[in-house]
Amino acid sequence: MTAHDTHAATAERAWGQLREIVLGGNERRKEVVDALGMSFFRIKALRRIARGPLTLRELAEQLLTDRPYATLVVDDLAGRGLVERTANPADRRSKIVSVTPAGKELAARAERILGTPPPALLALPAEDLAELERITSRLATYGS
Amino acid sequence: MTAHDTHAATAERAWGQLREIVLGGNERRKEVVDALGMSFFRIKALRRIARGPLTLRELAEQLLTDRPYATLVVDDLAGRGLVERTANPADRRSKIVSVTPAGKELAARAERILGTPPPALLALPAEDLAELERITSRLATYGS
DNA sequence: TTAAATCATTGGAGATGTACAACTATCTGT
DNA sequence: ACAGATAGTTGTACATCTCCAATGATTTAA
Numbered sequence: 243m244t245a246h247d248t249h250a251a252t253a254e255r256a257w258g259q260l261r262e263i264v265l266g267g268n269e270r271r272k273e274v275v276d277a278l279g280m281s282f283f284r285i286k287a288l289r290r291i292a293r294g295p296l297t298l299r300e301l302a303e304q305l306l307t308d309r310p311y312a313t314l315v316v317d318d319l320a321g322r323g324l325v326e327r328t329a330n331p332a333d334r335r336s337k338i339v340s341v342t343p344a345g346k347e348l349a350a351r352a353e354r355i356l357g358t359p360p361p362a363l364l365a366l367p368a369e370d371l372a373e374l375e376r377i378t379s380r381l382a383t384y385g386s
Numbered sequence: 387m388t389a390h391d392t393h394a395a396t397a398e399r400a401w402g403q404l405r406e407i408v409l410g411g412n413e414r415r416k417e418v419v420d421a422l423g424m425s426f427f428r429i430k431a432l433r434r435i436a437r438g439p440l441t442l443r444e445l446a447e448q449l450l451t452d453r454p455y456a457t458l459v460v461d462d463l464a465g466r467g468l469v470e471r472t473a474n475p476a477d478r479r480s481k482i483v484s485v486t487p488a489g490k491e492l493a494a495r496a497e498r499i500l501g502t503p504p505p506a507l508l509a510l511p512a513e514d515l516a517e518l519e520r521i522t523s524r525l526a527t528y529g530s
Numbered sequence: 531t532t533a534a535a536t537c538a539t540t541g542g543a544g545a546t547g548t549a550c551a552a553c554t555a556t557c558t559g560t
Numbered sequence: 561a562c563a564g565a566t567a568g569t570t571g572t573a574c575a576t577c578t579c580c581a582a583t584g585a586t587t588t589a590a
Contacts, residue, residue, distance in 0.1 A: 249508070249512060249515065250503075250508065252515050252516060252519050253503040253507050253508050253510075253515060254501060254502075254503055255519055255523075256503070256507065256515065256518050256519040256522050257501065257502075257503035257504070257507055258501055259519070259522035259523060259525065259526040260404060260407065260408055260522055261408055261500070262526055263404065263522065263525050263526060264404055264405055264408035264409065265408065268450060272450065281545080281546060281547090283546075283547075284546095297567080297568090298567075298568060298569095299566085299567065299568080306412060306416065307547075307548075308548075308549070308550090309567075309568065309569085310548095310549090310550090310568090310569075310570080310571085311546095311547065311548070311549090312568090313568065313569055313570085314547095314569095327568095330567095333556080333557070333566090333567075334555080334556060334557085334567095335555065335556045335557065335566065335567040335568070336556090336566090336567050336568070337567080337568070356405070357398060357401065357402055358398075358401075359394075359397040359398055359400070359401035360401070361528070361529075362525045362528030362529070363397050363400065363401055363525065364393070364394065364397050365528060366397075366521070366524065366525070368393060370521050370524065371393065371396050371397060371400065372396060373517055373521065374400050374518070374521045375396050375399055375400040375403070377510070377514050377517065377518045378400050378403035378404055378407065379399075379403060380510065380514065381403065381407050381506045381507065381510070382403040382406055382407060384505070384506030384509060385505075385506070425575080425576065425577090427576080427577075428576095441537080441538090442537075442538060442539095443536085443537065443538080451577080451578075452578075452579070452580090453537075453538065453539085454538085454539075454540080454541090454578095454579090454580090455576095455577070455578070455579090456538090457538060457539055457540085458539095458577095461539095471538095474537095477536090477537080477586080477587070478537095478585080478586060478587085479536065479537040479538070479585065479586045479587065480536085480537050480538070480586095481537085481538070
C-alpha cells in the first residue's frame with residue numbers, strides 16, 4: 243500500500259485476494275462432491291437443512307432457486323434417507339424439512355472437508371492469524 | 387479468541403468467516419450472469435482467456451473440465467465474437483485461444499462486477515483494511 | 531521409419547439446473 | 561362466506577455440464 247493509495251483501492255486489492263484464496267481451491271469442491279456422491283448444490287441444500295429445520299419455501303430462497311426445484315432436491319435427499327418432511331403446525335399448507343441422523347452425519351462430513359483451512363492460512367504467524375480472525379469477525383457480523 | 391485457543395482453531399474460525407464473506411454474496415454471481423448473458427462457467431472461461439492466450443488443453447485444465455467441453459465452450463464464445471482460435475506455431479496439433487477486443491471489453495465488465503468489494507469491506511476502519519490487505523497479500527503469495 | 535502418445539474435435543448418454551405453467555390444499559382479509 | 565394470495569407439487573422444455581468413446585492430424589520416442 244503506497245502513500246497515494248485510497249481506501250477503495252486497498253479494498254479492491256484485498257477483495258481480489260480474498261476471492262482468490264477462497265475460490266482458488268476448487269479442488270475442495272470436487273473433494274466433497276466425490277466424498278458425498280452428490281452434486282455441490284444438493285450438498286449445499288443438505289448443509290442448510292442440517293443447520294436447522296425450515297420450510298421448502300425458505301430453502302428455495304436460500305438456495306436462490308425456485309420452489310419446484312427445491313421440491314425435487316428434497317425428494318432426492320429424502321430418497322437417500324438424509325432429510326424428512328414433517329407437517330407444519332403453524333401452516334398446514336407448508337412442510338418443515340429437517341435432517342435425519344444420517345443426514346446430520348453426512349452434513350458434518352461435508353463441513354469438515356469444506357471447513358478445513360488451506361495450508362497458507364495455517365502457515366500464517368500467530369499474530370497475523372489472530373489479527374485476521376479479528377477483522378473477519380468484524381466483516382462477518384457487519385450489519386448485525 | 388480465548389486464552390485456550392489453538393492456532394488451528396483460530397484458523398478454522400477465520401477460514402469459515404472468509405468463506406462466508408466471499409461466498410455469501412452469491413447475488414454478485416447472478417448479477418454478472420445477467421449482465422453478460424451467459425453461464426458463470428463461460429464467463430470464467432472468457433476471463434481466463436482474457437488474462438492471456440492459451441491452448442485448449444490448458445484452458446480445460448484450468449476450468450477443471452475435459453477437452454471436449456472446452457472445445458464446446460470456446461465454440462460458444464467464438465460464436466459470440468468474444469474469442470478466436472489461431473494456429474500454434476510450436477505445435478500444429480494444438481490451437482491458441484485468444485480474446486477479441488469485444489471479448490476483452492466484456493471480460494473487463496465481468497471483472498468490474500466481481501471485483502467490487504462488498505459494503506462490509508469498505509466499511510472497515512482504514513487501519514483494519516490496511517492490515518487485512520497486508521495479510522491477504524501474504525496468503526495470496528504463499529508458496530511462491 | 532515406425533509405434534505410441536497427444537491435440538482438438540465430434541458425437542452421444544445422462545445428470546443437473548433454470549424457468550414457466552398449472553393444480554390442489556390451505557390461509558388471509560374482508 | 562368469499563376472493564385472492566400462498567405452499568408444495570407435478571409437469572414440461574430447455575440450457576448446461578460431466579463423462580466416455582472414437583477419429584484425423586501431428587508430434588515424440590524407440
